[in-house]
Structure formats: C-alpha cells, structure tokens
Amino acid sequence: MPFQKREFPNRFAELSREDQHGLLKTMVRIRTFESRVEELFLNRKVPGFVHLYIGEEAIATGVMANLRKSDWITSTHRGHGHAIAKGAQTDRMMAELYGKKTGYCKGKGGSMHIADFTIGMLGANGVVGGGFNIAVGAGISAMIKKTDQVAVSFFGDGASNRGTFHEALNLASIWKLPVIFINENNQFASTTPTSYATSVARISDRAKGYGMEGYTIDGNNVVEVYNAAAELIRGTRKGDGPVLLECITYRIKGHYVGDPERYRSKKEVQKQVIENDPITRFIDYLKERKLIDDKEVEKIRREASSEIAASEKFAEDSPYPEPEEACNDLFSFSPSEFPEVAL
Amino acid sequence: MPFQKREFPNRFAELSREDQHGLLKTMVRIRTFESRVEELFLNRKVPGFVHLYIGEEAIATGVMANLRKSDWITSTHRGHGHAIAKGAQTDRMMAELYGKKTGYCKGKGGSMHIADFTIGMLGANGVVGGGFNIAVGAGISAMIKKTDQVAVSFFGDGASNRGTFHEALNLASIWKLPVIFINENNQFASTTPTSYATSVARISDRAKGYGMEGYTIDGNNVVEVYNAAAELIRGTRKGDGPVLLECITYRIKGHYVGDPERYRSKKEVQKQVIENDPITRFIDYLKERKLIDDKEVEKIRREASSEIAASEKFAEDSPYPEPEEACNDLFSFSPSEFPEVAL
C-alpha cells in the first residue's frame, strides 16, 4: 500500500542512546504488561472486557516520547499502551484491572476506563469515538489559559467513521486548537475490515475535509512515528493548529481476549507476527546501527518482566474495595449532603 | 471566489421551450409563495417559525426538474421551496402553515414539518442535519427493493458541520447508494458566516473524505444547477454511487421572518438582490437567447399570483382541527386499542 508520505527530519538520531533505549523500554513494558494481562484474563484473575495493544506499541511510544507530562491525551477501549507510554504506573493499572481498591479508579473503572489525571491521561473510553471532543476541549483549555500544552487524541480506524470525528476536527481546525489526532489504523474494527467500512483509501485523506494537514506513516516503525510526531507536535504547540496522523499497524491479537477471530486467517496474522512486529523491527534497526547490544536488550526485557511481576503482586495483594465504597465518587460533594443522591 | 468547476453537458438546451419555461414557473411560484408567507407571518396569520427560501429558488428548481415523482427528497427547516419544486400543492402547504385541518400534516407540523409522502417529499426537518441519514435510508430501500429510485438530501452549509453529514456520506459511499447530497451554501448558518464555522474553502472538498465526487456550482444559475443535477443524478441512478454537489447561493431574507440581521450589512444584501437574484438572472438568460418574451414572463407571474391567492383563500377558509384530533396519528393503531397511549 503506497503511503502518502512526507519526509520528517530524523529527530530520533538526535536522541541520546539512553533516550533511544527508552523507546524500546516503553514498548517492551507495554508488551510485557499486555501479555501478562492476557494470561491473567484467561486465568480469570481479571474480569470484564480486555482489549490488548499488542503489535501497536510503536505508536503510543513514538508519540508520547514527544509529549510533556502536562500535555493531555485521550485514549480508547484499547488504552493500556497509551497509559503506560504517558507515564502511568503499571501496578495501579494492574490493580484496576483486578478491580482492587488501589487501582487508578479504585476498582470502579476496569480495563476500559483507566485514567490518570496527574499525568494528563484523560481516560480510556468505552464509547468508540468518545475521545475526540474531549481532546478538543483540552485544547480549548490551553487556549483559554494561554498555555502551550497540546492534546493528543488516539483513535481507531473504526472510530474515524463516527460523527464525533467530523465535529471534532472541524472545530479544532476553525479555532486552530493545539490538538493532534493520531489514528491507529490496525486494519480492523472488531470483526470489520477497515477497507469495508471506510470510504477512503487513507484515513489521513479525510484531513482535507477540515483544511488540515494529514499524513500516513508506518505505525510499526517507532522511529518513523517518533520523527513524525516530533515535527507535528512541535508545529501544533507553536500554534500551527491541529493535524491528523494516520499510523498503519496491525492488531495481532483478537479484538478482545476471547475473540474467536472468524473474520481473518491465522496465516494472515502469522505473517504479521513474523514480518511486522514493531519491537523486533526496532531491535533490528538499533542493532544494525550498533545502537544497542544483546545484553542491553536482555536487561530491558528482564526489568520489564520484574516490573510487571511486581505489579501483579501488588494487584494480588491489594484489598478489594468495601461494597459501600460504591457510593463514593459520583459527585464532588459527599452523598450525605444530599441524601437522596445515594438512594 | 474561484469555483472548483466541471463542465456539465448543456442538457437545458435540449429541453422543450415549455419545459424551459417550467423552470421559471417553479421559481416564480416559490418566490410568490414565500413572499406572501412573509406578509402573512407579519400579519400574524401564520404562527410558529418561518424560514424563507427567497433567493435560493434556482437550486430546488434545477435539481427537482431532474427527479421523478417516485424519487425521494429530504429537506430542511427551510423547506417550502423543496416541497413546491417536488410537486407539493401550495394550497395544502398554506393550510399547514395556518395550522388548518386541510394542511399536509393536519396542522400538526407547520412550516418546519411539511411532508408529502405521495410525491416522495420525506419531510422538512427542524433538526439541522436530520435529513442526511433519512435520505441514506431511502437509498437503502431502493437497494433492497432493487428499484432505480434515487434520494436527494438538501442541506445547508451549517448542516455540513454536523456529525450526521459524515456518517451519512461514509455509509452511502461504501454501499454505493443512490443518494445525491445537495448543499445549499447560502453563506450563513443563522447568524454565523459559513467561512467562520466551516474549515474548508469549499464544502464540496469534503467529498474527498468519502471517496466521492464533489463539485461546486453557481447555485443562483438555474441552468447550471439543472445541467449539473442532470448529469449527476443520471450517474447515481445507473449505479455510480453517491455524489456531493455544492450550490453557492445567498440568503436574501433573514434567517427567520423577524430576524434582526445584526450580523451583516444592508448593503451586502442589497448588492445580492440587485446582482444575483436567480429569477432575474434566469429571465435575462432566457431573453438574451430569445427563449421567452415579456408577455410569457408576465403570464407566469400572473398565474403564480393567482395560484397563491387561491391557496391563501383555501387556507383562510379551511377549518382548524378539533382539539381532540391532537390524539390521532401518533401510532398506526388507534389509541382505543391501548388506552394508556392517549393518556
């Protein structure tokens, strides 16, 4: 598929070796977290619905490496990777997935609703396309308060067919809001191929309908993602207005853990696993350029494993909330001020 | 403003003199109806909200002359012109505006809700952008029943910023539905200039986001509208799929009758009235080519005046509904079958 390309300056090359490794670290941490979550779900440790980010790690990683803590992101139902890359703690994430009191949402949210407002992670969202306008609103906050914060909205190919996409991009464009729309085109919306449901060859083509720039890149190449995001975020931060970046990727796992996956062949998936794994590709890239050695890779993997093991233990050891805690957190005031609230 | 043009074959030239005059007749009938409605509203004969189509007559006229009775249209809050051009009777329209029992909707709808299902006029709509998907649904009916009917959705520049626009055009495109989207860009959405609220120079540019063809034409030139519609409707009818046509026009009257119009200058409006009246322009066009003479024009005006006078009399003479008739028409069954319905 011929991407509508633009050459972005190679900012990755300007990173310190440590920061370059940092990208790999993030990708491996996401992969390790997700792989363990899959097992834990199958072992009935984690209830609810779980949508894994496996195979798409380069996008969250490459984008988020260009954001500040004070910048904002909105996420999707497939949000673990975004949260980790934005700086969320895997222990509190895992605890949330378990439904424990120590989780980010005190067990009220679960996998589909992880948020961490202290790092600008405005929340995963169970409604596809629910995040676009939240990001626009964050952009409005930056405008009203005259800060140079930016907001990034991650969204799937399927989400690009929701009306909220249209309204968000139009409003962001006319007000030149500091919002970057990052499309994660993983080629499926649940069972439905992108090519069936989407009327354009490239989702980035839709940018034209909003007087916006739109680009498509290889979303499984973290270097390319990093470079594109670096350039676009910098532009948006200095006032160039919103932009749309489509990152082509592939959902290696089922839509949710447990998906029978009748809509595609095992062979198709296997080919992607072998040829297009973003982590393998990045390690190869680094090695080719002698930017990393096997020992360093091993160390990154080991550290990720022990972090996630510790997170799992934290979750296991944490208490469940008391049933009555269900009555907290609805409003800023306590229910006793308005007893009927807690009926 | 440089339009993104395409040369459409001059089908207008192939029309009989009578059919050519037919277009003028429709335009004059709409104008006469609307002008009288304005007076009647100001005289408190017509209650509710009234949005006039004055200055935009060429669009409905040029498009509808290419439709069959069995084709469908969806309309807007500014719907009188669409209804007349599609073949609605002005007497029953006027009666509806009066709130009389003999009106199209038995007085239940008023100006914003005129419909005539016998001629495929699927209804004016009080919700901006409410018609897009209704037209798509009509296109689905044609597909399911394998007929060659087409559906035309009229919509304003303001409506093009609603999410329903996006979802409708995408769905119509992927299923190649027989739907033609006709944008009436009258340069304002209520008080808001199109240029402020819309992120593209040309609304037709948005077609690209749906893999669809999109064109912009001079919507005050009925010949151009006729020719473009002829070509596009023919293509859509034979299975080429949906298309977007932007017709540039100007709303000469206030957004609604009574609008203080603080958002634009009288001079701007006056210039349009003098230079860009679609009826004057069409008469000039016909005269230049000796396709009409003054007497014929006079006759068309006279006939329109007496038709509308008769429609007014019909409305005046018609009875109001009985209060209890408010309890009819909610469901296909009678309220007595389910007494609680009519509570």
Next chain:
Amino acid sequence: MRTITFSQATLEAMQEEMRHDPTVFVYGEDIVRQGGIFGQFKGLPEEFGDRIRDVPISETAIIGAALGAALTGTRPVADMHFADFISVAFDEIVNQIAKNRYMFGGQVNIPLVIRAPDGISKQAAAQHSQSVEGWVQNVPGLIVVAPSSAATAKGLLKSSIRQNDPVLFFEHKLLYPQKGPVPEGEYLTPLGKAEVRKPGKDVTIVTYSIMVQKSEEVAVELEREGISVEIIDLLTLKPFDAKTVIESVKKTHRCVVVHEGVVTGGFGAEIASRVQEEAFHYLDAPVLRVGAKNFPIPFSPILENYVAANQEDIKCAIRKVLHREG
C-alpha cells in the same frame, strides 16, 4: 416442548420474518462475519445474503437510515450492539423516529425495530452495563419491549417486526445463552399485553426482562414462609398493560415494582405512580420500587453486586409492604 436458547429464539424470529417478507432486512456492527456478539445472527448471511449487513461504527447513520428505509417501504431491523449506545443516535430516536408519524399528520407508518442488548453482565462497567428504558420512557411515539424468556423473545420479536410502528427491543445480555421451552412453528406474542407469570394473593410484583426470573426465585422462597406472590411480566413497557397490573393490585392490595435499572427516575416510577393513582384505595402499603442504586454500574465485582438489585432486595421490599420487616 423443545428447548432452545433465547439467542436461537430471536434467530428463528428473524429467519421466519425475513422469509415471510422480503422487505425485512437487518444491519448492525459486526453481525455478519461473526454472527453477532451473542450468536444471535448466525446463519442469516448464508440464507439472506445482502439483506443482512455490517455497518461502520456510525450509530446516527444506522438509526437515521433505518427511519429513512421505514419511510420508503422497507422494514429495517437495526442492531445496536449494546443498548448503552442508543445515546449516540438519541436524536434520531426521540426527535425523528418517535415524532415523524405524528408531526406529519399520520401520512406514513414507521415499521422499524431497534434491537438493543442491555443490562449488567460480566463486569462490563459503566458504559456497557446499562438498562436504558428510563431514557425513553418520557418519549411519546415509541413502543418499548423487553422479553424475559426464549419464548417471549421469539414471539415479541416477530410481533415487533410486523408492527407498523417503531419498536425499541431490549434484550438482556445474560438471557441470550439461557434455554427455555419454545413452541414449534410460527406464533406471535402480542405487544401491549402483560403476562401473569405466577398467580398469588398477598402481593403483586410488577417486573420485566431478567428480573422476572429473579422475582420467581424469590416467590418460591417466600411461598415457604406462607407469602403468596403474584408476578406480572410486563413484556411491553411502553405502552404498558396498566389494566392487568391494576387488577392484580386491587386483588393483592400490595405492589412491588422490580427492574434492573437505576431506581431514581427509572421506569418503575411510572408504574408506581400509575398504581397509586388508580388503585389508591385498595393499597395497604406504599408501592415500593426495587432496582439499582443511584450510581453508574462500577467495574469491580464487589461494587457491581452492591449497586445492582438482587433477590434480597426484592424480599426485603415484599416484607416491607407486608409489614413483616426484620
């Protein structure tokens, strides 16, 4: 009688109605390639080809186009994936579908069905666990249906598809895999009529959907204590069969309304209000309502359980109206 699942029962209804009327078609997200999340569409693509279709994630198009199709001579059945998402197409439902027939003076019928899987299931959390009949209870022009069993699911879905008016059809997610006796061959379950699931003397439970079976369990238990419970399964919520309800309450003198959704502002309020309006002098106790506490449904099982209404809550309400607390 043969026993099939709720999901299969709805599938049979679809098959029969699609065979019966070539203008019936069905569309929704992810229903063709995998047969629907609950298997409720399996096999339809093979038999009906293009009359079952997948759609983009475009709920306003799904519902808005269903209206357009219904206005122009076909009978769409639109699947909403999760009932929670009718919110996305709410304008289409409450301002267009519910009003078109009336505001156009009865010129046209609107034969369409919106199927909406609802309810609490599997820690799906706040945005995937709702019973949303409360959102539409105040909207004239809609028929709202909620089957409680495989048999009623089939009969009501068939009636809904044949109805010349818009029907919102709520199917509880936990009911899909449940098996129940379903008569062979075609039959219709009438809209607008409640069924007395169990006759009783001491108290009337008015309920619907999944809470019917929970109420039945409670009734069996209470029977042992000598409390005789009459259970009315509404089946159609809007317009609901007030006559059957009122007659029962006039006999038992006590009424408890039970639904899964949030009590405050819920559909139970309408029923309770009607009962006390029309049977005030027969009532020996206030009409009580049982349902979820006034919160979004939380994720953690412990919290979810606490917010949801259960058999204990039903028992407790019954004891209260019988003045047998404690």
Next chain:
Amino acid sequence: MRTITFSQATLEAMQEEMRHDPTVFVYGEDIVRQGGIFGQFKGLPEEFGDRIRDVPISETAIIGAALGAALTGTRPVADMHFADFISVAFDEIVNQIAKNRYMFGGQVNIPLVIRAPDGISKQAAAQHSQSVEGWVQNVPGLIVVAPSSAATAKGLLKSSIRQNDPVLFFEHKLLYPQKGPVPEGEYLTPLGKAEVRKPGKDVTIVTYSIMVQKSEEVAVELEREGISVEIIDLLTLKPFDAKTVIESVKKTHRCVVVHEGVVTGGFGAEIASRVQEEAFHYLDAPVLRVGAKNFPIPFSPILENYVAANQEDIKCAIRKVLHREG
C-alpha cells in the same frame, strides 16, 4: 427591589461569574453576533472577548469539548440553543459527562454547565417545544436545575457555574422576557433546595419552572373557594429536595405534581413515587400528576393548547385529591 427580566438576570450571573473566575467561558451557536435568541448573552463579547464564542452546528463537539475543558481546568458554560437538541449530544451527556467522575474513581471534578432553553412557546412544534428533563432523570451523575423566575435564574446560574459537578440548566423560553424583582449585588441560590412559594394547608403542589406561576394563579383562585394551596418550587430537580416535599405533604395530606412536560414517564413520576413511598400513611388521596398529554407538541395553536397542561388541569387535579369534583 429593582425589577429586571429573567434574561437580564442570567446575563448578570454570567458577567459576575466571568469576572470572578477567568477560567469561566461560554460558547454556543449564534450567541456572539446577535446576543443569543433571547438576548441572554448581549454585551458579553464586548467585555470578555474570546471567552464567549460562536460554534459550528456541532452539538457533540460543543458538549464533548465542554467535558474535555472541564477535565483540564476550565469551567465551560455551553449553550444548547434549544433543549430539544441535547438529544444530539446525548451520549456525551449521559455516558461521558455523567459517568467520568465516578468511573475514574473520583480523580477529577467536572465543573460544567449546559444551558438549555426549553418548553412550549409560539407554536414551535414537535422538535422545538419540549421539556426534556424526563430524558435525564434516570441518569446518575447529573445535577438538573430549573429556575422559575428572574431572581432564581440568577442565583441558581451562579451556583451552577461554581458547582464542581455537571449541571443541566433548563430555562423556559417564555420566562426570558418576564420581569421580576432581583436583589442588587451578588447572591447565590443554593442547589438542591426547594422553596415554598406559598404556604397552604389543604394540598401541596410540587412544581418547577414556568408551571410555578401557573400554579400560583390557580392557588389565588382556589383560595376564594376556601382551598388553601401550598406551592413548592423545586428549583433543583436532580437531586430534588425530597425533605421539603415530604414535610409539606405530611402537613397537607394531599399532593399534586405539576410540570409542563409529558406526564407519562415524566419527572413527575419520580416525585409521585417518592411521596407515596415516604408519606403513604399521611396521604388522603393518591398523588396526582399534571402535565402534557402523551403526544409530541403539535403545531396548530388549538392542538398545542389541547396537549399542553393548563390552569384548568391543575384545578381539576386539586379538586380530585380534595374529593370535590364536578
């Protein structure tokens, strides 16, 4: 006390709050160039520049972005043009705004106000005449407010803007031009508290918004017949001040709930249910509800009048609960 219009009162509230807090901003369709359909924004652009903004016809963006703004440190006030159109952004309201705080475990406040002009006015017909509080009554997480006068409009709007939770603020279109006494200077009217507009002994009317004045007119008339009516103006509908209502009913033993919206499934059902639940043994008659008949609002004045509730309907209900029919 000075007398100003309801519209001016809301304008003062906006001015004061925007002066008081630079993070307050307001946006909506057609509010800058012409000051809002009811003049309720006139003068704000001159004083606050970009902090008042026109938006495209994009209701999901308006409401969705209001949430995003509230989550990130500003206090948006979003104008909805007509309350009927909250349907367009219903998902944003019920699934996002109402649930975010809770489902994120209370991490963040959501200080936003949605202003929504509602009600029957000037034959605007089915899609521009609705009272839509019934749509959101079953949604935990929203505060719903409905002022009845210039004074309460100002005080409640100021409280709503200061509230750290989402507020749906319904303003009846016919109230905007009405004048009423409004205290000079700043004051707040508390949320969640009803006001007894008129004390009485024989029957309690629970009402809000425009129906407060209609109820007052009826009360004056009935007073002449020796019937003493207590009128409670709820002001906040969600959570409503059940305590004040129940106390009043315990005193008068009779209750009529009055609102403009459709009765069936309306907000009155919640009030009626609560009253009979909590004051059953004090009631001498059923709680009756007065509101619109179960139809969309039709266009023709004759039909509109017939569907809408009026003073006669209120009187009739009062006579009924007092057993003085005919």
